[in-house]
Amino acid sequence: MAKASDSNRAKMIGKTAGLGLAAAGLYAAVFLNADTVMKYFTKGAWYAALPVATVFIFSFVHGAFASEFWSLMGIEATKKAQPKPTAAKRPAARKRPRPQLRIDT
Amino acid sequence: MHDVAAETVKFIDLNTANILFLVIVGFIGGLVSGFIGSGGAFVLTPGMMSLGVPGTVAVASNMCHKFPKAMVGAYKRFKYGQVDIKLGLVMAASAGGGVWVGINIQQWILNQWGEAGSNLYVSLSFVIILVVVGGYVFYDAWKTARTGGEEKVCALAQWLQSINLPPMMHFKTANIRISMWFTLPIGFATGMLAATIAVGGFIGVPGMIYVLGVSGLVASASELVIAFVMGFGGSIKWAMSGMVDIRLTLLILAGSLFGVQLGAIGTTYVKEHMIKVVMGSIMLIVAVSRALAIPTYLKDLELITVADSTNKTLMTASFLSMCFALGMGALIILGAMWRAKRAEAKEAAVALEKSYGKV
Numbered sequence: 001m002a003k004a005s006d007s008n009r010a011k012m013i014g015k016t017a018g019l020g021l022a023a024a025g026l027y028a029a030v031f032l033n034a035d036t037v038m039k040y041f042t043k044g045a046w047y048a049a050l051p052v053a054t055v056f057i058f059s060f061v062h063g064a065f066a067s068e069f070w071s072l073m074g075i076e077a078t079k080k081a082q083p084k085p086t087a088a089k090r091p092a093a094r095k096r097p098r099p100q101l102r103i104d105t
Numbered sequence: 106m107h108d109v110a111a112e113t114v115k116f117i118d119l120n121t122a123n124i125l126f127l128v129i130v131g132f133i134g135g136l137v138s139g140f141i142g143s144g145g146a147f148v149l150t151p152g153m154m155s156l157g158v159p160g161t162v163a164v165a166s167n168m169c170h171k172f173p174k175a176m177v178g179a180y181k182r183f184k185y186g187q188v189d190i191k192l193g194l195v196m197a198a199s200a201g202g203g204v205w206v207g208i209n210i211q212q213w214i215l216n217q218w219g220e221a222g223s224n225l226y227v228s229l230s231f232v233i234i235l236v237v238v239g240g241y242v243f244y245d246a247w248k249t250a251r252t253g254g255e256e257k258v259c260a261l262a263q264w265l266q267s268i269n270l271p272p273m274m275h276f277k278t279a280n281i282r283i284s285m286w287f288t289l290p291i292g293f294a295t296g297m298l299a300a301t302i303a304v305g306g307f308i309g310v311p312g313m314i315y316v317l318g319v320s321g322l323v324a325s326a327s328e329l330v331i332a333f334v335m336g337f338g339g340s341i342k343w344a345m346s347g348m349v350d351i352r353l354t355l356l357i358l359a360g361s362l363f364g365v366q367l368g369a370i371g372t373t374y375v376k377e378h379m380i381k382v383v384m385g386s387i388m389l390i391v392a393v394s395r396a397l398a399i400p401t402y403l404k405d406l407e408l409i410t411v412a413d414s415t416n417k418t419l420m421t422a423s424f425l426s427m428c429f430a431l432g433m434g435a436l437i438i439l440g441a442m443w444r445a446k447r448a449e450a451k452e453a454a455v456a457l458e459k460s461y462g463k464v
Binding site: 075 | 300
Protein backbone atom coordinates (compact mmCIF):
# COMPACT_ATOMS: atom_id res chain seq x y z
CA MET A 1 0.00 0.00 0.00
CA ALA A 2 2.85 2.31 0.80
CA LYS A 3 4.36 1.56 -2.60
CA ALA A 4 1.08 2.48 -4.36
CA SER A 5 0.89 5.84 -2.60
CA ASP A 6 4.60 6.42 -3.29
CA SER A 7 4.13 5.76 -6.98
CA ASN A 8 0.99 7.96 -6.96
CA ARG A 9 2.96 10.75 -5.39
CA ALA A 10 5.77 10.26 -7.90
CA LYS A 11 3.21 10.50 -10.71
CA MET A 12 1.83 13.70 -9.18
CA ILE A 13 5.29 15.21 -8.91
CA GLY A 14 6.03 14.27 -12.50
CA LYS A 15 2.76 15.74 -13.77
CA THR A 16 3.25 18.96 -11.81
CA ALA A 17 6.82 19.33 -13.01
CA GLY A 18 5.78 18.67 -16.60
CA LEU A 19 3.04 21.28 -16.48
CA GLY A 20 5.38 23.71 -14.73
CA LEU A 21 7.94 23.32 -17.47
CA ALA A 22 5.29 23.79 -20.14
CA ALA A 23 4.04 26.96 -18.44
CA ALA A 24 7.59 28.26 -18.04
CA GLY A 25 8.21 27.53 -21.71
CA LEU A 26 5.14 29.53 -22.73
CA TYR A 27 6.16 32.48 -20.57
CA ALA A 28 9.72 32.36 -21.93
CA ALA A 29 8.39 32.27 -25.49
CA VAL A 30 6.36 35.44 -24.93
CA PHE A 31 8.85 37.43 -22.89
CA LEU A 32 11.95 36.57 -24.91
CA ASN A 33 10.11 37.81 -28.00
CA ALA A 34 8.35 40.66 -26.24
CA ASP A 35 8.96 43.27 -28.94
CA THR A 36 7.54 41.14 -31.75
CA VAL A 37 4.66 39.99 -29.57
CA MET A 38 3.72 43.54 -28.59
CA LYS A 39 3.97 44.70 -32.21
CA TYR A 40 1.35 42.21 -33.39
CA PHE A 41 -0.78 41.93 -30.26
CA THR A 42 -1.56 45.65 -30.20
CA LYS A 43 -2.35 46.02 -33.89
CA GLY A 44 -6.06 45.85 -33.15
CA ALA A 45 -8.93 44.72 -35.41
CA TRP A 46 -8.58 40.98 -36.26
CA TYR A 47 -5.22 40.80 -34.42
CA ALA A 48 -7.35 40.94 -31.27
CA ALA A 49 -7.62 37.17 -31.63
CA LEU A 50 -3.92 36.90 -30.67
CA PRO A 51 -4.09 38.18 -27.05
CA VAL A 52 -7.44 36.46 -26.48
CA ALA A 53 -6.22 33.08 -27.76
CA THR A 54 -2.96 33.48 -25.81
CA VAL A 55 -4.68 33.99 -22.46
CA PHE A 56 -6.87 30.93 -23.08
CA ILE A 57 -3.81 28.78 -23.78
CA PHE A 58 -1.96 30.14 -20.74
CA SER A 59 -5.02 29.59 -18.56
CA PHE A 60 -5.26 25.93 -19.50
CA VAL A 61 -1.58 25.14 -19.06
CA HIS A 62 -0.69 27.44 -16.18
CA GLY A 63 -4.08 26.87 -14.55
CA ALA A 64 -3.55 23.11 -14.65
CA PHE A 65 -0.06 23.58 -13.22
CA ALA A 66 -1.43 25.71 -10.36
CA SER A 67 -4.13 23.11 -9.65
CA GLU A 68 -1.62 20.22 -9.52
CA PHE A 69 0.73 22.35 -7.42
CA TRP A 70 -1.87 22.95 -4.71
CA SER A 71 -2.84 19.26 -4.73
CA LEU A 72 0.81 18.28 -4.38
CA MET A 73 1.09 20.65 -1.39
CA GLY A 74 -1.86 18.82 0.15
CA ILE A 75 -4.16 21.82 -0.25
CA GLU A 76 -7.41 20.43 -1.58
CA ALA A 77 -11.12 20.90 -1.01
CA THR A 78 -12.61 19.21 2.06
CA LYS A 79 -14.66 16.05 1.63
CA LYS A 80 -17.84 17.95 2.51
CA ALA A 81 -17.66 20.24 -0.52
CA GLN A 82 -21.35 20.02 -1.37
CA PRO A 83 -23.29 23.20 -0.43
CA LYS A 84 -26.42 22.96 1.73
CA PRO A 85 -29.48 23.88 -0.28
CA THR A 86 -30.93 27.28 0.58
CA ALA A 87 -34.04 26.82 2.71
CA ALA A 88 -36.40 29.15 0.89
CA LYS A 89 -40.11 29.14 1.42
CA ARG A 90 -42.08 27.43 -1.29
CA PRO A 91 -43.82 29.93 -3.57
CA ALA A 92 -47.54 30.52 -2.97
CA ALA A 93 -49.68 27.75 -4.40
CA ARG A 94 -51.15 28.81 -7.68
CA LYS A 95 -54.83 28.25 -8.00
CA ARG A 96 -55.42 26.84 -11.44
CA PRO A 97 -58.98 25.93 -12.24
CA ARG A 98 -59.08 22.21 -12.77
CA PRO A 99 -60.94 21.06 -15.88
CA GLN A 100 -64.31 19.79 -14.86
CA LEU A 101 -66.66 17.66 -16.83
CA ARG A 102 -70.01 19.32 -17.10
CA ILE A 103 -72.96 17.59 -18.38
CA ASP A 104 -75.66 19.88 -19.68
CA THR A 105 -79.01 18.60 -18.85
CA MET B 106 -6.14 56.70 -37.69
CA HIS B 107 -6.13 53.65 -35.47
CA ASP B 108 -2.36 53.17 -35.88
CA VAL B 109 -1.70 56.75 -34.79
CA ALA B 110 -3.77 56.14 -31.65
CA ALA B 111 -1.83 52.94 -30.94
CA GLU B 112 1.50 54.68 -31.46
CA THR B 113 0.67 57.39 -28.96
CA VAL B 114 -0.18 54.80 -26.30
CA LYS B 115 2.84 54.14 -24.12
CA PHE B 116 3.64 50.58 -23.12
CA ILE B 117 5.90 50.62 -20.08
CA ASP B 118 9.29 48.98 -19.79
CA LEU B 119 9.24 46.15 -17.30
CA ASN B 120 11.77 45.72 -14.50
CA THR B 121 12.04 43.15 -11.70
CA ALA B 122 10.11 45.31 -9.22
CA ASN B 123 7.20 45.81 -11.66
CA ILE B 124 7.13 42.12 -12.47
CA LEU B 125 7.09 41.03 -8.81
CA PHE B 126 4.43 43.63 -7.97
CA LEU B 127 2.13 42.38 -10.72
CA VAL B 128 2.56 38.70 -9.86
CA ILE B 129 2.03 39.25 -6.11
CA VAL B 130 -0.95 41.60 -6.48
CA GLY B 131 -2.32 39.20 -9.10
CA PHE B 132 -2.07 36.35 -6.59
CA ILE B 133 -3.83 38.26 -3.81
CA GLY B 134 -6.51 39.57 -6.19
CA GLY B 135 -7.07 36.04 -7.47
CA LEU B 136 -7.32 34.69 -3.93
CA VAL B 137 -10.02 37.21 -3.03
CA SER B 138 -11.82 36.64 -6.33
CA GLY B 139 -11.87 32.90 -5.91
CA PHE B 140 -13.36 33.33 -2.46
CA ILE B 141 -15.93 36.13 -2.81
CA GLY B 142 -16.50 36.04 -6.58
CA SER B 143 -15.12 39.48 -7.32
CA GLY B 144 -12.40 41.86 -6.39
CA GLY B 145 -8.80 42.44 -7.34
CA ALA B 146 -9.68 44.68 -10.22
CA PHE B 147 -10.02 47.73 -7.99
CA VAL B 148 -6.41 47.35 -6.89
CA LEU B 149 -4.90 46.05 -10.11
CA THR B 150 -6.03 48.88 -12.35
CA PRO B 151 -4.81 51.73 -10.09
CA GLY B 152 -1.81 49.56 -9.24
CA MET B 153 -0.80 49.32 -12.89
CA MET B 154 -1.39 53.03 -13.32
CA SER B 155 0.96 53.73 -10.43
CA LEU B 156 3.63 51.88 -12.48
CA GLY B 157 3.08 54.38 -15.27
CA VAL B 158 0.66 52.36 -17.37
CA PRO B 159 -1.89 54.59 -19.15
CA GLY B 160 -5.43 54.24 -17.81
CA THR B 161 -6.96 52.59 -20.87
CA VAL B 162 -4.12 50.05 -21.16
CA ALA B 163 -4.46 49.28 -17.43
CA VAL B 164 -8.22 48.69 -17.74
CA ALA B 165 -7.81 46.66 -20.95
CA SER B 166 -4.96 44.47 -19.66
CA ASN B 167 -6.75 43.89 -16.35
CA MET B 168 -9.93 42.86 -18.12
CA CYS B 169 -7.98 40.47 -20.34
CA HIS B 170 -6.74 38.67 -17.24
CA LYS B 171 -10.12 38.79 -15.49
CA PHE B 172 -12.06 36.50 -17.79
CA PRO B 173 -9.57 33.57 -17.89
CA LYS B 174 -9.12 33.86 -14.13
CA ALA B 175 -12.90 33.81 -13.68
CA MET B 176 -13.10 30.80 -15.99
CA VAL B 177 -10.54 28.82 -13.97
CA GLY B 178 -12.20 29.85 -10.68
CA ALA B 179 -15.66 29.00 -11.96
CA TYR B 180 -14.50 25.60 -13.19
CA LYS B 181 -12.92 24.80 -9.82
CA ARG B 182 -16.01 25.86 -7.88
CA PHE B 183 -18.25 24.06 -10.36
CA LYS B 184 -16.46 20.83 -9.42
CA TYR B 185 -17.40 21.55 -5.79
CA GLY B 186 -21.05 21.88 -6.83
CA GLN B 187 -21.24 25.59 -6.06
CA VAL B 188 -21.81 27.18 -9.48
CA ASP B 189 -25.29 27.70 -10.89
CA ILE B 190 -24.38 28.15 -14.56
CA LYS B 191 -27.95 29.01 -15.61
CA LEU B 192 -28.14 31.75 -12.97
CA GLY B 193 -24.76 33.13 -14.05
CA LEU B 194 -25.76 33.21 -17.72
CA VAL B 195 -29.18 34.76 -17.07
CA MET B 196 -27.57 37.51 -15.01
CA ALA B 197 -24.79 37.98 -17.57
CA ALA B 198 -27.40 38.62 -20.26
CA SER B 199 -28.90 41.58 -18.41
CA ALA B 200 -25.45 42.67 -17.23
CA GLY B 201 -24.58 43.29 -20.88
CA GLY B 202 -27.30 45.93 -21.02
CA GLY B 203 -26.02 47.47 -17.80
CA VAL B 204 -22.47 47.68 -19.14
CA TRP B 205 -23.68 49.48 -22.25
CA VAL B 206 -25.65 52.05 -20.23
CA GLY B 207 -22.78 52.43 -17.74
CA ILE B 208 -20.26 53.17 -20.47
CA ASN B 209 -22.57 55.72 -22.07
CA ILE B 210 -23.08 57.52 -18.76
CA GLN B 211 -19.29 57.59 -18.26
CA GLN B 212 -18.81 59.06 -21.75
CA TRP B 213 -21.42 61.72 -21.11
CA ILE B 214 -19.85 62.73 -17.80
CA LEU B 215 -16.41 62.77 -19.41
CA ASN B 216 -17.69 65.08 -22.16
CA GLN B 217 -19.44 67.39 -19.69
CA TRP B 218 -16.87 67.62 -16.91
CA GLY B 219 -13.65 66.08 -18.24
CA GLU B 220 -11.42 63.55 -16.51
CA ALA B 221 -11.71 65.12 -13.06
CA GLY B 222 -15.48 64.96 -13.25
CA SER B 223 -15.31 61.37 -14.39
CA ASN B 224 -12.98 60.44 -11.51
CA LEU B 225 -15.27 62.20 -9.04
CA TYR B 226 -18.30 60.31 -10.37
CA VAL B 227 -16.47 57.00 -10.11
CA SER B 228 -15.26 57.73 -6.58
CA LEU B 229 -18.68 58.90 -5.35
CA SER B 230 -20.24 55.74 -6.80
CA PHE B 231 -17.63 53.67 -5.00
CA VAL B 232 -18.25 55.37 -1.67
CA ILE B 233 -22.07 55.38 -1.70
CA ILE B 234 -22.55 51.84 -2.99
CA LEU B 235 -19.74 50.25 -0.99
CA VAL B 236 -20.74 51.88 2.29
CA VAL B 237 -24.43 51.01 1.93
CA VAL B 238 -24.07 47.51 0.50
CA GLY B 239 -20.79 46.63 2.26
CA GLY B 240 -22.16 47.82 5.58
CA TYR B 241 -25.28 45.69 5.23
CA VAL B 242 -23.30 42.61 4.11
CA PHE B 243 -20.97 42.97 7.11
CA TYR B 244 -23.89 43.48 9.51
CA ASP B 245 -25.64 40.41 8.11
CA ALA B 246 -22.48 38.31 8.47
CA TRP B 247 -22.13 39.45 12.09
CA LYS B 248 -25.80 38.60 12.77
CA THR B 249 -25.38 35.14 11.19
CA ALA B 250 -22.23 34.46 13.20
CA ARG B 251 -24.04 35.47 16.41
CA THR B 252 -26.95 33.11 15.76
CA GLY B 253 -24.73 30.07 15.22
CA GLY B 254 -23.58 30.37 11.61
CA GLU B 255 -26.73 29.18 9.83
CA GLU B 256 -27.50 31.31 6.76
CA LYS B 257 -31.18 32.18 6.37
CA VAL B 258 -32.99 33.51 3.33
CA CYS B 259 -33.95 37.13 3.99
CA ALA B 260 -37.57 38.32 4.05
CA LEU B 261 -37.34 40.32 0.81
CA ALA B 262 -36.09 37.30 -1.15
CA GLN B 263 -38.73 35.04 0.37
CA TRP B 264 -41.43 37.50 -0.64
CA LEU B 265 -40.10 37.90 -4.20
CA GLN B 266 -39.84 34.14 -4.61
CA SER B 267 -43.49 33.81 -3.64
CA ILE B 268 -44.63 36.18 -6.40
CA ASN B 269 -45.80 34.32 -9.47
CA LEU B 270 -44.85 36.58 -12.39
CA PRO B 271 -44.18 34.54 -15.55
CA PRO B 272 -41.75 33.58 -16.89
CA MET B 273 -40.76 31.82 -13.69
CA MET B 274 -37.29 30.33 -13.66
CA HIS B 275 -35.97 27.45 -11.61
CA PHE B 276 -32.27 27.48 -10.72
CA LYS B 277 -31.29 24.00 -9.66
CA THR B 278 -27.95 24.51 -7.89
CA ALA B 279 -29.08 27.76 -6.25
CA ASN B 280 -32.29 25.93 -5.29
CA ILE B 281 -34.54 28.90 -5.97
CA ARG B 282 -37.56 29.48 -8.13
CA ILE B 283 -38.13 33.12 -9.00
CA SER B 284 -39.57 35.32 -11.73
CA MET B 285 -37.07 36.21 -14.45
CA TRP B 286 -38.12 39.85 -14.03
CA PHE B 287 -36.44 40.02 -10.61
CA THR B 288 -33.11 38.81 -12.01
CA LEU B 289 -33.02 41.64 -14.57
CA PRO B 290 -32.35 44.61 -12.28
CA ILE B 291 -29.64 42.70 -10.39
CA GLY B 292 -27.85 41.70 -13.59
CA PHE B 293 -28.30 45.19 -15.03
CA ALA B 294 -26.90 46.83 -11.89
CA THR B 295 -23.96 44.40 -11.93
CA GLY B 296 -23.10 45.41 -15.47
CA MET B 297 -23.51 49.10 -14.74
CA LEU B 298 -21.27 48.91 -11.69
CA ALA B 299 -18.69 46.90 -13.62
CA ALA B 300 -18.60 49.63 -16.27
CA THR B 301 -18.30 52.29 -13.56
CA ILE B 302 -15.93 50.91 -10.93
CA ALA B 303 -14.72 47.71 -12.65
CA VAL B 304 -16.18 45.46 -9.93
CA GLY B 305 -19.73 44.37 -10.72
CA GLY B 306 -19.70 41.66 -8.09
CA PHE B 307 -20.11 44.16 -5.25
CA ILE B 308 -23.72 44.54 -6.38
CA GLY B 309 -24.09 41.18 -8.09
CA VAL B 310 -23.25 38.94 -5.15
CA PRO B 311 -25.25 40.82 -2.46
CA GLY B 312 -28.07 41.20 -5.01
CA MET B 313 -28.22 37.45 -5.57
CA ILE B 314 -28.12 36.83 -1.81
CA TYR B 315 -30.57 39.44 -0.52
CA VAL B 316 -32.94 39.92 -3.48
CA LEU B 317 -33.00 36.49 -5.11
CA GLY B 318 -32.36 34.43 -1.97
CA VAL B 319 -29.29 32.52 -3.18
CA SER B 320 -26.76 31.32 -0.59
CA GLY B 321 -23.49 33.24 -0.22
CA LEU B 322 -21.55 30.23 -1.49
CA VAL B 323 -23.54 29.80 -4.71
CA ALA B 324 -23.84 33.56 -5.30
CA SER B 325 -20.09 34.15 -5.09
CA ALA B 326 -19.40 31.09 -7.28
CA SER B 327 -21.99 32.01 -9.93
CA GLU B 328 -20.64 35.57 -10.01
CA LEU B 329 -17.52 34.10 -11.62
CA VAL B 330 -19.65 33.07 -14.61
CA ILE B 331 -20.94 36.64 -14.97
CA ALA B 332 -17.37 37.95 -14.61
CA PHE B 333 -16.20 35.57 -17.34
CA VAL B 334 -18.90 36.61 -19.83
CA MET B 335 -18.50 40.35 -19.18
CA GLY B 336 -14.72 40.14 -19.11
CA PHE B 337 -14.59 38.17 -22.33
CA GLY B 338 -16.84 40.62 -24.18
CA GLY B 339 -15.01 43.65 -22.81
CA SER B 340 -11.57 42.17 -23.58
CA ILE B 341 -12.46 41.58 -27.22
CA LYS B 342 -13.56 45.19 -27.48
CA TRP B 343 -10.32 46.46 -25.89
CA ALA B 344 -8.12 44.04 -27.86
CA MET B 345 -9.66 45.28 -31.10
CA SER B 346 -8.46 48.76 -30.14
CA GLY B 347 -4.95 47.39 -29.53
CA MET B 348 -5.03 48.39 -25.87
CA VAL B 349 -4.11 45.08 -24.23
CA ASP B 350 -0.53 44.87 -22.94
CA ILE B 351 -0.27 41.09 -22.96
CA ARG B 352 2.89 41.15 -20.83
CA LEU B 353 1.03 42.77 -17.94
CA THR B 354 -1.93 40.43 -18.41
CA LEU B 355 0.26 37.33 -18.35
CA LEU B 356 2.23 38.48 -15.31
CA ILE B 357 -0.98 39.08 -13.36
CA LEU B 358 -2.29 35.69 -14.52
CA ALA B 359 0.92 34.04 -13.30
CA GLY B 360 -0.12 34.93 -9.75
CA SER B 361 -3.88 35.02 -10.03
CA LEU B 362 -4.32 31.49 -11.41
CA PHE B 363 -2.67 30.23 -8.21
CA GLY B 364 -4.67 32.61 -6.05
CA VAL B 365 -8.11 31.99 -7.55
CA GLN B 366 -7.85 28.22 -7.08
CA LEU B 367 -6.65 28.64 -3.51
CA GLY B 368 -9.58 30.94 -2.83
CA ALA B 369 -11.99 28.43 -4.36
CA ILE B 370 -10.55 25.65 -2.20
CA GLY B 371 -10.88 27.97 0.79
CA THR B 372 -14.64 28.28 0.37
CA THR B 373 -15.00 24.56 1.12
CA TYR B 374 -13.25 24.95 4.49
CA VAL B 375 -14.96 27.93 6.05
CA LYS B 376 -18.45 28.61 7.36
CA GLU B 377 -20.61 30.23 4.65
CA HIS B 378 -20.97 33.57 6.40
CA MET B 379 -17.17 34.07 6.14
CA ILE B 380 -17.69 35.01 2.51
CA LYS B 381 -19.87 37.89 3.69
CA VAL B 382 -17.33 38.86 6.36
CA VAL B 383 -14.52 39.13 3.80
CA MET B 384 -16.70 40.87 1.24
CA GLY B 385 -18.14 43.37 3.73
CA SER B 386 -14.72 44.20 5.21
CA ILE B 387 -13.10 44.76 1.82
CA MET B 388 -16.00 46.90 0.60
CA LEU B 389 -15.93 49.15 3.68
CA ILE B 390 -12.16 49.72 3.54
CA VAL B 391 -12.21 50.38 -0.22
CA ALA B 392 -15.01 52.91 0.42
CA VAL B 393 -12.67 54.72 2.83
CA SER B 394 -9.87 54.53 0.28
CA ARG B 395 -12.02 56.10 -2.43
CA ALA B 396 -13.37 58.75 -0.02
CA LEU B 397 -9.75 59.85 0.61
CA ALA B 398 -9.33 60.50 -3.12
CA ILE B 399 -12.45 62.67 -3.42
CA PRO B 400 -10.92 65.99 -2.21
CA THR B 401 -8.35 65.73 -5.03
CA TYR B 402 -11.07 65.47 -7.67
CA LEU B 403 -13.06 68.30 -6.09
CA LYS B 404 -9.89 70.40 -6.26
CA ASP B 405 -9.36 69.46 -9.93
CA LEU B 406 -12.88 70.67 -10.64
CA GLU B 407 -12.03 73.87 -8.74
CA LEU B 408 -14.84 73.30 -6.26
CA ILE B 409 -12.50 73.40 -3.24
CA THR B 410 -8.86 74.33 -2.61
CA VAL B 411 -6.41 71.76 -1.29
CA ALA B 412 -2.70 72.26 -0.65
CA ASP B 413 -0.43 70.21 -2.93
CA SER B 414 1.21 68.38 -0.05
CA THR B 415 -2.18 67.45 1.43
CA ASN B 416 -3.22 66.27 -2.01
CA LYS B 417 -0.22 63.97 -2.28
CA THR B 418 -0.78 62.59 1.23
CA LEU B 419 -4.43 61.88 0.52
CA MET B 420 -3.72 60.09 -2.76
CA THR B 421 -0.97 57.99 -1.16
CA ALA B 422 -3.26 57.14 1.78
CA SER B 423 -5.99 56.26 -0.70
CA PHE B 424 -3.75 53.85 -2.62
CA LEU B 425 -2.27 52.29 0.51
CA SER B 426 -5.67 51.72 2.10
CA MET B 427 -6.82 50.00 -1.08
CA CYS B 428 -3.83 47.66 -0.91
CA PHE B 429 -4.60 47.16 2.78
CA ALA B 430 -8.19 46.18 1.91
CA LEU B 431 -7.01 43.47 -0.42
CA GLY B 432 -4.21 42.30 1.86
CA MET B 433 -6.54 42.12 4.83
CA GLY B 434 -9.08 40.14 2.81
CA ALA B 435 -6.36 37.69 1.83
CA LEU B 436 -5.23 37.33 5.46
CA ILE B 437 -8.78 36.66 6.67
CA ILE B 438 -9.23 33.99 4.00
CA LEU B 439 -5.87 32.32 4.67
CA GLY B 440 -6.38 32.54 8.45
CA ALA B 441 -9.82 30.95 8.22
CA MET B 442 -8.48 28.17 5.96
CA TRP B 443 -5.56 27.53 8.31
CA ARG B 444 -7.84 27.21 11.35
CA ALA B 445 -10.29 24.98 9.48
CA LYS B 446 -7.51 22.72 8.19
CA ARG B 447 -6.04 22.39 11.70
CA ALA B 448 -9.46 21.50 13.09
CA GLU B 449 -9.90 18.90 10.35
CA ALA B 450 -6.48 17.38 11.05
CA LYS B 451 -7.30 17.26 14.77
CA GLU B 452 -10.61 15.52 14.08
CA ALA B 453 -8.87 12.98 11.85
CA ALA B 454 -6.25 12.31 14.55
CA VAL B 455 -8.96 11.79 17.19
CA ALA B 456 -10.89 9.44 14.89
CA LEU B 457 -7.71 7.46 14.23
CA GLU B 458 -7.02 7.09 17.95
CA LYS B 459 -10.57 5.91 18.55
CA SER B 460 -10.24 3.31 15.79
CA TYR B 461 -7.05 1.96 17.45
CA GLY B 462 -8.96 1.71 20.71
CA LYS B 463 -11.64 -0.42 19.01
CA VAL B 464 -9.00 -2.88 17.70
